[in-house]
Amino acid sequence: MNVQLDPYAKTEKNTVDQFRSDILNGLQNMPKKLSSKYFYDKTGDHLFQKIMAMPSYYLTRCELDIFKNKTDELIELLIPGNEPFDLIELGAGDAMKSSYLLEQLIKKEFNFTYMPIDISGNILSILHEKLSSRFPEMKITCLEGDYFEMLQKAASLSDRRKVVMFLGSNIGNMTPEEAEVFCLHLNKNLSPKDRVLIGFDLKKNPHIILDAYNDKEGITAAFNLNLLTRINHELGGNFDLTQFQHYQTYDPVTGACRSFLVSLTGQQVTIGDIVISFEENELIDMEISQKFSPERIRELGEKSGFSITGEIRDSKKWFLDTIWQAK
Numbered sequence: 187m188n189v190q191l192d193p194y195a196k197t198e199k200n201t202v203d204q205f206r207s208d209i210l211n212g213l214q215n216m217p218k219k220l221s222s223k224y225f226y227d228k229t230g231d232h233l234f235q236k237i238m239a240m241p242s243y244y245l246t247r248c249e250l251d252i253f254k255n256k257t258d259e260l261i262e263l264l265i266p267g268n269e270p271f272d273l274i275e276l277g278a279g280d281a282m283k284s285s286y287l288l289e290q291l292i293k294k295e296f297n298f299t300y301m302p303i304d305i306s307g308n309i310l311s312i313l314h315e316k317l318s319s320r321f322p323e324m325k326i327t328c329l330e331g332d333y334f335e336m337l338q339k340a341a342s343l344s345d346r347r348k349v350v351m352f353l354g355s356n357i358g359n360m361t362p363e364e365a366e367v368f369c370l371h372l373n374k375n376l377s378p379k380d381r382v383l384i385g386f387d388l389k390k391n392p393h394i395i396l397d398a399y400n401d402k403e404g405i406t407a408a409f410n411l412n413l414l415t416r417i418n419h420e421l422g423g424n425f426d427l428t429q430f431q432h433y434q435t436y437d438p439v440t441g442a443c444r445s446f447l448v449s450l451t452g453q454q455v456t457i458g459d460i461v462i463s464f465e466e467n468e469l470i471d472m473e474i475s476q477k478f479s480p481e482r483i484r485e486l487g488e489k490s491g492f493s494i495t496g497e498i499r500d501s502k503k504w505f506l507d508t509i510w511q512a513k
């Protein structure tokens with residue numbers, strides 16, 4: 187396997203500085219807010235693996251259904267003929283779903299380089315080891331960092347056609363306004379005829395959605411609370427996790443599924459030499475998991491300057507992978 191780590195990767199100091207800056211800015215805002223992208227340290231990665239294995243967490247199985255059982259249809263819509271290309275996956279994680287596509291591309295002897303992008307160096311190292319043993323003939327370049335910065339680096343490493351995947355309804359972790367900005371920015375980072383696949387979780391019975399994020403085992407709660415633990419360990423914080431409680435909501439009209447942490451008492455938390463005050467019952471906005479209608483998905487693609495190439499749904503029609511082409 188041809189494996190490269192990102193030659194432009196940020197230094198550890200710069201990464202910690204950015205983490206500290208984002209955390210302090212978020213907690214000094216009103217209302218308080220933390221970025222879900224920081225959930226994924228080593229413990230967070232492990233907890234999210236447990237979330238994906240929960241019977242109530244349907245999202246992974248739905249998109250896996252598409253990648254496992256409709257792989258040829260994906261290739262037909264996604265891959266630009268027989269020319270060489272770079273397959274870029276934003277937030278690659280463990281590549282469980284994309285592995286089915288990778289395997290089929292190798293079998294069909296496509297000429298491509300797989301470029302997984304993830305903010306978690308830990309998960310990229312796990313991915314590296316996994317793919318090394320499974321696909322020794324595959325070319326791979328691992329890129330650690332933020333999506334658009336790494337997209338630019340991918341473009342600097344190769345001028346081949348780009349096929350970008352953004353799976354798992356990760357776009358749902360943005361507000362509708364942020365999703366529009368993201369898709370516009372994505373388009374600007376692509377060349378004409380580059381293609382993207384974006385996974386969207388569709389609106390459905392609200393009980394199904396709420397159960398996926400409010401599990402009785404408390405794994406999702408632990409996943410949210412782990413960010414406070416990470417702040418304690420990495421930034422010198424002193425959060426008392428027993429004084430915060432996970433709270434989940436879903437609005438079936440807007441499609442917004444939101445996670446919060448509730449301060450159970452009036453308290454002060456220090457991060458280094460910075461003091462953060464909490465009132466009793468004050469919320470920290472942790473994550474949004476937006477759900478979409480098919481009409482809204484098509485509108486988003488067209489508004490972002492893409493042409494709609496096609497879409498594929500899972501067998502339950504709960505999840506949609508859309509394929510767009512840059513003009």
